[in-house]
Amino acid sequence: MADFEMRQISKKFGNVHALEKANFSANKGDIMGLLGENGAGKSTLVKVLCGVEKEDEGEVLLFGKKMLRRTPKEAMAEGVRVVHQELSLVSNATVSENLFMTEEEKPYRRKTIKELNKKAEALFKKFGVEDIDCTQYVRELPLAKCQKVEILKALAFEFDILVLDEATSALTEKDVEWLFELIRKLSKEGKIIIFISHRLQEINSICEQITIFRNGTSVCEAKKDELDTDQMVTLMLGRKIAGYYPEKAHSRKEEVLLHVENLRNGELTGVSFELHAGEILGIGGLSGQGQSELFEVLYGAKGAEGKIEIKGKECRLRSTASALKRGIALIPEDRGKQGLVLPMSVKENITLASLGKIRKGIFLSALKESQSVKKMIEKLQIKTDTPEVQVVTLSGGNQQKVVLAKQLLAEPDILLMYDITRGVDVGTKREMFNLMQEHCQEGKAILFFSTDTEELVHMCDSIYVMFEGRFKAHLQGDSMTEENIIRVSVGEAAV
Ligand SMILES: Nc1ncnc2c1ncn2[C@@H]1O[C@H](COP(=O)(O)OP(=O)(O)OP(=O)(O)O)[C@@H](O)[C@H]1O
Ligand SMILES: [Mg+2]
Structure with missing residues (x-):
């Protein structure tokens, strides 16, 4: 015994x-x-x-x-x-x-x-x-x-x-x-x-x-x-999966969706970059080097000096509502606090960000709503008894899938993803990656922060590594390796 x-x-x-x-x-x-x-x-x-x-x-x-x-x-x-x-x-x-x-x-x-x-x-x-x-x-x-x-x-x-x-x-x-x-x-x-x-x-x-x-x-x-x-x-x-990462299926277009110039505040120092249509742009580095601040600024939750242009038009993102209105959505770090309304149902949570899209006249189209929810639950294999159960009763990883479903359904032009695969099993990760590519194939774009260097290398078109509040290196092509991400993360130069 x-x-x-x-x-x-x-x-x-x-x-x-x-x-x-x-x-x-x-x-x-x-x-x-x-x-x-x-x-x-x-x-x-x-x-x-x-x-x-x-x-x-x-x-x-x-x-x-x-x-x-x-x-x-x-x-x-x-x-x-x-x-x-x-x-x-x-x-x-x-x-x-x-x-x-x-x-x-x-x-x-x-x-x-x-x-x-x-x-x-x-x-x-x-x-x-x-x-x-x-x-x-x-x-x-x-x-x-x-x-x-x-x-x-x-x-x-x-x-x-x-x-x-x-x-x-x-x-x-x-x-x-x-x-x-x-x-x-x-x-x-x-x-x-x-x-x-x-x-x-x-x-x-x-x-x-x-x-x-x-x-x-x-x-x-x-x-x-x-x-x-x-x-x-x-x-x-209970089954084999065909590799952990999908073949690259999206492609970066000429059109610039987001242009950021010299962003700075207490935590950020001169951050500039462009995010193109069809692109998955990676953000790497040890967490706590300014990544969450950058995402908060782009999501209108925090202020910063500098210039932000969305589809060629300069704008001030004074609130999360104004970011959402301009087509920027965030999948946050702490799903319990920021991503979900825990006592509400799975269905309500998934449709929360897209009520406008589903709304028909002043009434919600019940059919449309349940169809969209069903599609998302199937795609992401969200393990829930029915869509009506409270999201708080789902397992941790399944709650994370609901956050993703909610934002994908809202179809924002620019999706800010902050370490979205945290606590997610390998099978579902693969499904999330497929959905990311689908999103970009439609001419939309993703800014993708991950603490998993392998994920960044496999999924991104190029990667900025953050160190002490700035973009320390831009890794592209052959220099996009896990080793380089780690080297730059700890303050060394890429090879
Ligand atoms: N309080 C609850 N009410 C209803 N269903 C629940 C409750 N707690 C857990 N479940 C269900 O029990 C099942 C097992 O959940 P559990 O949280 O143990 O999974 P897990 O293996 O920890 O998953 P994860 O890797 O996502 O954390 C899930 O289908 C979940 O929805
Ligand atoms: Mg668990």
Whole structure:
């Protein structure tokens, strides 16, 4: 018998079998990779383990003893710590407060805050964290740092099992290294680590054992060396895919859709470029080098000096509404906060940005609406029981697909895509890339930021690499390599 076992776990939500007689086991010191396509049941398994959801059937044993997990607090006391896929930090509290806050504790008094800061500093020291100020408010932190704080929050108390559910999806490369070193250390101390990621490279580099989920159940348990990446993908999807990237099918036209000259504000320094019809223009670099600011400026959410011309006409983008009116749409970084209205249905979310297009007279054309929604759900293989369910009940990757569907349906001339494949499985990524090409084949254009260098090289016509708020290099033709993107990202010259 293994040290940790989840046996025959089933969980239904309405008609959806999120888990069906799923098994999972691990031993002390194991670094387990948990893989599966979007909606396969990974997060639900984790939620069952940590007492957020109650299984319909099955049992969980740790060191031969049945675990109760009646509440998340009880699960924590039984030795389970989880970094959830969706961030859970309170933005109006400081980092220290977030690290040690528990639900029943009311706002802290001054003295307590001092103590908390001390505790936080000790924690940071223990885990080698130097780039976060524990007195800062979480709302001021970029997404990558928030994710790091989430991880530290899980480490703040004792545990036997640590689950990282997509915890690297927003981390910088440097922080991924930091985390991996930490995971190796924890494994040596005999902790059980469960690592969930759609980045197979990460799974390959950190995990020793692999469990693959498909449709709510485990379809494979193996040592990492027994499987290569293609086999993993085939097991995840239940089918083979024809390559991870489509053949190039779009072409850059003469017409300039967007002309940007010398953009500058606190974070940007002299950014100039042209985006042509039919083009996918890549933006690379480590995150936090001005990319999100650039996207915000182009989306009218932030101001900057300089010139912006859309289809030859100079304009001021004073608000997101004015950007939208001029045909610029954004697929944002944080789908929960910016991309979706979580309590609304999948259908409402998808049509939200294109109400004008679907509107007939003053009434929405119900038929047109459901046809468009159905088409998008099929194209992107959005796993949802019906289009009427609340988008918040979808798995993380499927929520991301809804954001994409919403913007594609609105058919903007210029689509700003900010790391859209974060948390998306390989099969769907391929589908997203096809849709990007279709979009450009229609004479529209995409500005595409990605933290995945391979993706940039395969999908873009050319790539600007950002470093400290400026365009440091323009990689084209043969110089468009992953190596060059990385070199320029860290301040070196391309070769
Ligand atoms: N609270 C809920 N209500 C209804 N359905 C739910 C709920 N939570 C999960 N589901 C459904 O259960 C299935 C499994 O979801 P889960 O979040 O476990 O997938 P996942 O493997 O973590 O996917 P991803 O890689 O996208 O994060 C999905 O079809 C999802 O829509
Ligand atoms: Mg998940």
